[in-house]
Amino acid sequence: MAIQIYNTLSRTKETFQPIEHGKVKMYVCGPTVYNYIHIGNARSTVAFDTIRKYLEYRGYEVNYVSNFTDVDDKIIKAAKEEDLTTEALADKYIEAFFEDTGALNVKRATVHPRVKDNIPEIITFIESLIEKGHAYVSDGDVYFRTESFESYGELSQQSLEDLMAGASLRTEIEETQRKENPVDFALWKAVKTDDEISWNSPWGAGRPGWHIECSVMSTKYLGETLDIHGGGQDLEFPHHxxxxxxxxxxxxxxxxxxxxxxxxxxxxxxxxxxxxxxxxFVLLRELLQEVDPVVVRYLLASVHYRKPLRYDQKALDEAKTQINRIKEVLRRLQKRQEQSDGLSEVDSNELNHYLERIQTFENDFKAAMDDDFNAANGLTVIFDFIKFINIYLTQEHVALQIIQVMQASLKELLYIFGIEIKNEDDLLDNDIQAMIDERNEARANRDFARADAIRDALKAQGISLDDTPQGTLWKRDA
Known part of the structure; x- marks a missing residue:
């Protein structure tokens, strides 16, 4: 099976063929760090984290680069408002980014480059464009000459003529007068006030334009041609x-x-x-104070990355219900494994039967995800797998080896979506089990009033009991 990727440039699904066998060079545009990220930013971060993890699951070595824009007009404005230097402000929100996305089990990039650390490379890059006639200096600014690039507009499927007409309407008159063409964009911005962050350059003091940073940092760390470049739909034009x-x-x-x-x-x-x-917008940081991070991660990862993702209370409730299903099957698997002394031995025919069924689920999962990383279909396979596991666990006699394979396979698939269920607090679990043991003892002594009182007490704490042939099982209610 080969992975199919929808390429925005061609508007078609294409078979993924990396430049170097077994390796992927992937660049994803990161946030401008002037505030805490909102869930729209988090959606992009989670979408490409999921894609990256799936590529790794399929055996690729992924060199994943995602930048921080730490030099920008918004940062300068926010730094003044918070009475911080631009660097201190960026440091503050980069740390917050790692905290918030870390709570969602987002894996850090191989490299997280920052603009301030790449100024010499940016200047050299711009000098090259000027020398080749693709850029020009105007009053200390440097602009890219869009008419020098024949394919300009191809990604967003817009003609240069239409773009010129639109740009002339929305560009400030003062800036338009400095440009040869209203569509030309800034590579370097001359400093306008003494309190602006700036660096010396051959064209005078100034700072980089927004677009140049990603070209410089992506090619610096990944080479002149990337396998994959990603980002939010809003970046298609003009940034990308x-x-x-x-x-x-x-x-x-x-x-x-x-x-x-x-x-x-x-x-x-x-x-x-x-x-x-x-x-x-809803700040991710504030949402994580109210909602279990694994529920938020599930919501952000559960919709196909190219489709809109609806955010409301209903969507959060649906995500919570699905996470509770996952928690419950993992808890049941763990419980039966802990009772391993009483688990049956398995003959080779039965073992092979279950191993083949598990492999079928894994193959179906790959088929779903190979189709342009279709997360919704991939999760459908996972929940079919969960149904299969639950049926197996209802048997009076189960095999330790089969349970371990099921558990390992399910956790591996869930990891791709950033879903790692941590064990509930041991003390709380022990308290619940102690109450269940007391209830069982009361039932054995035919003290049904006491047994019912314990069940009601647990129910009040959101714990439901299920008396099965394998003993009393409990779960946390949604």
Whole structure:
């Protein structure tokens, strides 16, 4: 089976063929660190973390690079408001990013480069574009000459003529006068006030434009051509369009073989796009104080990455229900494993039968995820697997070896989605088990009033009991 990836550039699914066998060079645009991230930012981070983990599951060595934009007009403004230096502000929100995404079991990138650490490389890159006639200096600013790149607009499927007409309407008159063409974009911005962060350059003091940083840092750490470049749908134009233009003019080679873009998070039944500019965003940090992080992770990972993801209380409740199903099967697997002394031996025919069934689920999972990382279909296979496991666990006699294989396989698949269920607090578990033991003793002594009182007490704490031939099982209610 080969992985199929929907390539935004071609608007078709293509068979994934990495540049180097067994290795993937992947770059994903990271956040501008001037505030805590909202769940729209988190959706992109989780989507590409899931894709990365699936590629690793399929045996690829993934060199994953994701940047932090720590030099930006928004950062300068926020630093003044918080009375911090721009570097201190960026440090603060980078640390918060790692805390918040870490709670969602997001794996850190191989490299998380920052703009401030790559200024010499950015200047050298811009100098190359000027020398080749693809950029020009104007009053201390440096602009990319879009007409020098014949394929400009190909990613977003827009003509240069249409883009020119649109740009002339939305660009400030003062800046338009400094450009040869209203579509030209800034590679370097001249400093305008004394309190702005800036660096010396051949064109005077200033700082990089937004688009240049990703071209410089991606090619620095991954080479002139990437396997995969990803980011939010909102970055398709102008950010990624500009990256392609400046990168290919600089290197003379194709910038990225596959372009991937995740869909927006929408808010409520009206499915309005969530964004800071609309004021309807939810900070991930605040959400994690109210909702179990594994539930949030499930919600963000459960929808196909290219589709819109609806955020509301109903969606959170549905995610919680599914996580409780996962928790319950893992708890039952662990419980039967702990009772291993009473587990039956298994003959080779039975063992092979169950191993083949487990392999079938894994193959179905791969088929679903190989189709452009279809998370929804992949999770459907996982829940079919969970049903199969639950049926097996209802048997009076089960085999330790089969339980261990089921447990290992299920945890491996769940890990791809960042779902790692930690054991509930041991003291609490012990308390619950002690109450169950007391209830069993009361029932044995025909003290049914006491047994019912214990059941009711547990129910009040959100614990349901199930008396089975294998003993009394408990679970936490949704």
């Amino acid at each position: 369009e500009n990256e392609i233009a400046q990168s290919e003019c600089h290197t003379g080679h194709k910038f990225s073989n596959y372009w991937m873009h995740n869909g927006f998070v929408t808010f409520g039944q009206d499915e309005e796009k969530m964004s800071k500019s609309l004021g309807n």
